[in-house]
Amino acid sequence: MNQISSSALHSSSPDTFFSNSRLYDTASSLLATAGIAINGNAPWDIQLRQQGVLERVFDQGNVGLGEAYMDGAWEAERLDEFFCRLLRARLDQQVKHVRLLAHALSAKLLNLQTRRRAWQVGKVHYDLGNEFYAAMLDPRMTYTCGYWKGAKTLTAAQEDKLDLICRKLDLRPGMKVLDIGCGWGSFMRFAAEYYQVSCVGVTISREQAQWGREHSLGLPLEYRLQDYRELDERFDRIVSVGMFEHVGHKNYRTYMEVAHRCLKQDGLFLLHTIGKNVRASVPDPWIDKYIFPNGALPSIGQVGDAVDGLFVTEDLHNFGADYDKTLMAWCRNFEAAWPRFSAQLGERFYRMWRYYLLSCAGAFRARDIQLWQWVFSRQGITGGYRRLS
Secondary structure: OOOOOHHHHOOOOHHHHOOOHHHHHHHHHHHHOOOOOEOOOOOOOEEEOOOOHHHHHHHHOHHHHHHHHHOOOEEOOOHHHHHHHHHHOOHHHOOOOHHHHHHHHHHHHOOOOOOOHHHHHHHHOHHHOHHHHHHHOOOOOOOOOOOOOOOOOHHHHHHHHHHHHHHHOOOOOOOEEEEEOOOOOHHHHHHHHHHOOEEEEEEOOHHHHHHHHHOOOOOOEEEEEOOHHHOOOOEEEEEEEOOHHHOOHHHHHHHHHHHHHHEEEEEEEEEEEEEEOOOOOOOOHHHHHHOOOOOOOOEHHHHHHHHOOOOEEEEEEEOOHHHHHHHHHHHHHHHHHHHHOHHHHHHHHHHHHHHHHHHHHHHHHOOOEEEEEEEEEOOOOOOOOOOOO
């Protein structure tokens, strides 16, 4: 990891970086409401390194802020806390800019997750390389929120999450389980090993499918490189962990119809997804451009609309604060492993990835976004559903 010395952080005069004093005053006032100072002494204060940072932010919003960081134009020793404070103060809602109108309109009006476009995120994000993700994640390659209720380590938090899902689904030996968006297969291997079920997983990442097949450990697992919309067979249970964020609001109903037709009459379906607090909000443009192309977070209302008349909601569990701990653990692993990848990926990627992990940690810490586990049945569980946690 590149260490930022205290003297370097505070060596520059603020006046060096501003040609527009009115813009500086406006930015200072806004940031002050979040307890953030420009070139201040707190670890979450923004430290300017180049001219034009504020102009980029006020002109381009989140894209300008993220790209300026990637370019080395500004620093924050505690980037996670910088974003937590910024989002808790809702400063992102106070900086409006016309250039992002097209992004908002396209996200609202267009289907950005068609069958053709759905494969883009696999190539851009998940196919970065299995060695890279193995260095960042837990030994099971679980790239979703851990469950930290009683866990002290990332490995334990991920295994507790996988076991929680198995228990919520009431898995029994011999059941056939569908995993929509199976990733590297951490759930499938865990469920097959500890609950004696067979699993079919679908993914749009070639790297994930290859890794899963190579690490099946002789268990009854099938990995398919397949769009979820092509599924049409029955399963005792369905699980989808961290994939719904790639579905898009234009396809939520289609997704639920696929799950409905694939779930047996007495089956259970668990949906694990990041979610947003406001239905009308649009995807973060920097995340969309650099991390998850065409991604979109659902609101509770949008999920409810999608399952209307198809499923009974048996349980809804929010443990979004646990994603903060998960992301911070991933960031520590990433930074420790970075020397192995620096020559291949370069400094700008390092700054991009660190910005991604820590800005998301700050967003979960601020409760700006959530993590939900929904449990659905087709007709309702007789006598009611009892959560096992």
